[in-house]
Amino acid sequence: MVIEFLPFALVLFTLVGAFIMPFFARWFPRGCIPLTLGVLGMDIFMAVTLLTSVMTHGPTAYYIGGWAAPWGIEVRGDGIAAIMVLLIAFIMFWTVVYGASSIGKELPQGRGGWYCALLLLISAGMMGLVVSGDLFNMYVMIEVVSLSSVALVLAKGGREVLPAALKYLLLATIGSGFILFGIGFTYILTGHLNIGFAAAELMTAGGEYPYLNWVALTFLVIGLGVKAGLFPLHVWLPDAHSTAASTSSAILSGLVVKVYAVVVMRLFFQLYTSEMLLATDIDRILLVMSIAAILAGSLFALVQKDLKRLLAYSTVAQIGYIFLGISVFSIMGLEGAIFHIIAHALMKSMLFLAAGSLIFRAGSRQIEDLRGMGKAMPFTAGMFTLGAFSMIGFPLLAGFISKYLLAIAGWDSGNLLILPLMVLSGLLNAAYYLPVIRVLFWSSGEETPSKVEGELGRSLALGALAAGLLIMGVIPEAGREFIQLAASWLWG
Amino acid sequence: MEFNFLLANYPYIFSILLFSLGWLIIFTQANLIKKVIGINIMESGIFLFFLAVGDITGGKPPIYVEGVEQIYVNPLPSALILTGIVVSFSITALALSIIIKIYQSYRTIYMPELLKIME
Numbered sequence: 090m091v092i093e094f095l096p097f098a099l100v101l102f103t104l105v106g107a108f109i110m111p112f113f114a115r116w117f118p119r120g121c122i123p124l125t126l127g128v129l130g131m132d133i134f135m136a137v138t139l140l141t142s143v144m145t146h147g148p149t150a151y152y153i154g155g156w157a158a159p160w161g162i163e164v165r166g167d168g169i170a171a172i173m174v175l176l177i178a179f180i181m182f183w184t185v186v187y188g189a190s191s192i193g194k195e196l197p198q199g200r201g202g203w204y205c206a207l208l209l210l211i212s213a214g215m216m217g218l219v220v221s222g223d224l225f226n227m228y229v230m231i232e233v234v235s236l237s238s239v240a241l242v243l244a245k246g247g248r249e250v251l252p253a254a255l256k257y258l259l260l261a262t263i264g265s266g267f268i269l270f271g272i273g274f275t276y277i278l279t280g281h282l283n284i285g286f287a288a289a290e291l292m293t294a295g296g297e298y299p300y301l302n303w304v305a306l307t308f309l310v311i312g313l314g315v316k317a318g319l320f321p322l323h324v325w326l327p328d329a330h331s332t333a334a335s336t337s338s339a340i341l342s343g344l345v346v347k348v349y350a351v352v353v354m355r356l357f358f359q360l361y362t363s364e365m366l367l368a369t370d371i372d373r374i375l376l377v378m379s380i381a382a383i384l385a386g387s388l389f390a391l392v393q394k395d396l397k398r399l400l401a402y403s404t405v406a407q408i409g410y411i412f413l414g415i416s417v418f419s420i421m422g423l424e425g426a427i428f429h430i431i432a433h434a435l436m437k438s439m440l441f442l443a444a445g446s447l448i449f450r451a452g453s454r455q456i457e458d459l460r461g462m463g464k465a466m467p468f469t470a471g472m473f474t475l476g477a478f479s480m481i482g483f484p485l486l487a488g489f490i491s492k493y494l495l496a497i498a499g500w501d502s503g504n505l506l507i508l509p510l511m512v513l514s515g516l517l518n519a520a521y522y523l524p525v526i527r528v529l530f531w532s533s534g535e536e537t538p539s540k541v542e543g544e545l546g547r548s549l550a551l552g553a554l555a556a557g558l559l560i561m562g563v564i565p566e567a568g569r570e571f572i573q574l575a576a577s578w579l580w581g
Numbered sequence: 582m583e584f585n586f587l588l589a590n591y592p593y594i595f596s597i598l599l600f601s602l603g604w605l606i607i608f609t610q611a612n613l614i615k616k617v618i619g620i621n622i623m624e625s626g627i628f629l630f631f632l633a634v635g636d637i638t639g640g641k642p643p644i645y646v647e648g649v650e651q652i653y654v655n656p657l658p659s660a661l662i663l664t665g666i667v668v669s670f671s672i673t674a675l676a677l678s679i680i681i682k683i684y685q686s687y688r689t690i691y692m693p694e695l696l697k698i699m700e
Contacts, residue, residue, distance in 0.1 A: 225661055232668045236675060243679070248686035252695060255679045259616060262672050263604050266623050269665065270600065273630055276658070 092142045093151040096166040096220040099135050099174060100213050103128060107209035114202020121202040122189045128209060129182040132216075136175035143171045144571055148578060150222065159286050163222035168575025169427065173219040173351055176431055179557070180343055180438050181212045187442050187550035188336040194449065195334045197246040204244050211237040211340065215348045224272045224282045224360075227352060231268060235261040235316065238345050241337040242329050253328035260315055260325040267312030274305035275360070288360050295365055303369055309356060310371065317349035319412055320382030323405045327389075330401035331454075335445020338397060342404045343438035347430045350411045354423065358579050363418050375416035380510060382409030387517035395454045396444050399521060400437070403480065406514065407433045410495060413507065417498045423576040424569075425494035431568070432487035432561055436476045439554040443473035446547055447529070456528055463530035470529045472551040477522035479558055482515040487561035592633035599626030613680045613690040617673060624669040631658040631665070 106128035113121050143149065148167035152158065185208060192201045214233035221227045239261065242254040276282060278301055279290035295302045311322070318326040330342050357366060366372065386406025393399040407429070414426025446469045447462045448454050463470040479486035492511045499507025561568060587594060603623025607616050635658030643653040684690050687698050 225664070229664060229668070232672075236671060239675060248683075251679055251683045251686065252699060255613065255676065255683065258672065258676055258679065259607055259620070262620050262676075263607060263623070265668075266600065266604065266627055269627050270630065273627070273634060273658075277634055282657075 093149040095135055095139045096170060097151050097153060097164045099132055100217040100220065103132055103209050103213035103216060107206050107213055110202060110206035110209060118202050121205045122185065125185050125205040125209060129178055129185060132178035133182055136178045139166055140171040140175050143168060144574060158283050159281055162226050163283055164220050165222040166220065168578045169351060170220045172571060172575055174216050176434055177212055177215050177344055180434055181208060183550040183553045184336050184339050184438060186546050189546045190544035191336060191445065196244055200244060207237055207240050207244065211241060215344060218348050219351050222284050224275060224284060228269055228272055231265055234345060234348065235265060238341055241341060242333040244337060245334040250332045253332045257325045257329040264312045264315030267308045271305050271308030271312060274301060274308060278302060278305060284360050291361065306369060306371065313349050313353050317346050318405060318408050320378055320385055320405065320409060326405055327398055327401040330404060331395060331397035335441055339438035339441040342401065342441055343434040346404065346408055347434060350430060354415060354579055357415065358581055367418065372416050372418050375412050379409040379412040379416055382406060383510065383514045387514055390521045394456055396448060396456050396525065397454055400440055400444060404437060414495050414498065417502050417504065419498055419502050420576050420580045421498035421501055423579055424572055425491060425498045427572050427576055428494050429491035432491045435554050435557045436479045436488060439472060439551060440476040443469050443476065443551055456525055459528055460532045468548055469551065472555055474526050475555050477526060481518045481522055485562050487558045490562055490565045592629060596626045596630035596633060599629060611692045617676045620676065621673060628662050628665060631662045634658045
């Protein structure tokens with residue numbers, strides 16, 4: 090009874106936290122970060138409860154206001170929702186722990202409280218998006234997430250972020266326009282906005298009006314592709330992710346682009362059926378786009394001299410992996426995609442946070458200015474190295490397991506291209522991460538800076554994310570059971 | 582038949598035209614304010630589309646009167662569009678405030694000049 094209510098309660102609770110935060114910011118600014126941490130900590134607790142319960146008792150559904158399915162808004166607590174909610178709460182919590190010391194330095198004076206409100210708002214939006222079982226509710230949550238992520242980019246202040254944020258806003262608006270149009274087409278076709286009812290109706294109506302169905306699918310894929318930063322539609326991503334403050338970058342790169350991939354999964358396998366999609370060749374289109382994303386993202390990253398731009402282009406490549414897993418169209422592929430969502434969220438937020446500390450210390454985003462930082466901040470640089478190794482795909486780290494799962498999935502589905510692609514992209518990742526590590530540790534500057542780590546909170550956050558990365562890599566079986574179950578439920 | 586079919590569905594055709602025109606404006610115009618106008622044209626296209634979806638020829642506003650049999654238009658798309666209008670309004674407000682900030686710090690709202698200054 091209570092469990093059904095839990096996914097909705099999570100969103101509502103976080104949203105209430107976001108709405109009372111401005112009052113704290115106005116009259117009690119010191120309380121903002123503890124309050125944010127409290128809300129997110131409570132979210133983690135609720136998400137763990139949800140995950141354990143869902144995994145033992147099966148998926149749940151809750152109808153807001155007690156109105157049953159075709160009319161009411163459905164909130165789903167299935168495997169993928171529970172996993173994503175926990176991931177969002179976990180990454181947000183540790184980002185805020187990290188930010189507790191950096192928010193004051195990186196943001197303009199007095200913006201800390203409002204920034205905390207934004208962080209809670211975007212977490213509520215992302216949680217609402219992954220638990221939503223209603224197409225229009227998804228659209229509203231997509232708008233909440235995209236408007237607050239534009240605001241997160243803007244929060245740093247200064248003139249550099251403005252054009253990047255405007256570009257992000259314009260393209261995100263075009264993306265949500267496409268999504269809304271796609272939802273409209275689906276509504277014409279089925280007469281329902283609830284995903285389950287629309288899917289049942291699509292079984293017959295989709296065959297009767299194939300062209301309308303394809304148009305709806307195309308609009309949804311283009312819209313979500315823009316939002317997720319899938320390769321040819323990624324143009325906003327490097328600017329927005331590299332100019333934002335490091336905590337914002339960690340969230341934008343680690344979580345925001347992923348929730349759209351989760352929406353793609355939900356639409357593909359719960360709204361449409363795989364037979365319907367295979368008839369449209371969308372799997373080949375996505376396969377080509379994701380291979381292009383992996384290669385082009387890596388090649389662009391190779392030529393970057395700015396550390397945060399390098400990380401942002403690396404995100405473009407990693408989104409390719411997730412869509413590669415979706416485009417395989419098998420439970421194994423989905424499993425790999427979900428595993429990579431988790432692994433990449435952990436390692437990319439860690440990389441951005443570590444890079445933020447290094448950049449703040451060095452006072453420059455250029456890679457060559459970071460010389461000798463490995464000696465000045467051994468722990469932070471070490472964590473950066475760990476994240477980079479995971480990105481390259483060293484065994485015992487989460488990045489290796491997700492590459493392995495994707496390669497196996499590709500092999501099983503008879504697509505022999507994916508295994509060599511994984512090896513090639515691992516080499517490309519090594520080609521752009523290893524020079525950074527070399528600069529950090531093996532090339533000293535003119536004078537060696539004194540050895541001062543950042544505040545305890547920063548090291549703690551990096552350590553927690555690294556622990557997650559190691560646990561996922563060393564004993565993947567612990568989480569794989571959940572992920573397998575979530576993938577098979579999603580597959581339906 | 583084809584022509585009559587198109588004529589009968591003219592709101593849909595106009596909505597697609599407006600939508601395409603909108604994002605074409607966003608991509609091609611150099612003036613940032615015009616890009617925001619493009620956003621609004623695009624969103625209007627979507628709103629028109631949803632209203633056309635909900636409309637039924639000869640339909641009355643969906644207010645139930647006891648004992649009167651009549652055809653009602655579908656109220657759901659209109660309700661959705663109310664939300665859409667609010668979203669579009671907030672996007673416009675945010676975009677315009679960013680443009681004001683851009684003008685204050687770069688002294689231009691033309692994309693080519695902006696790119697030149699940024700280099």
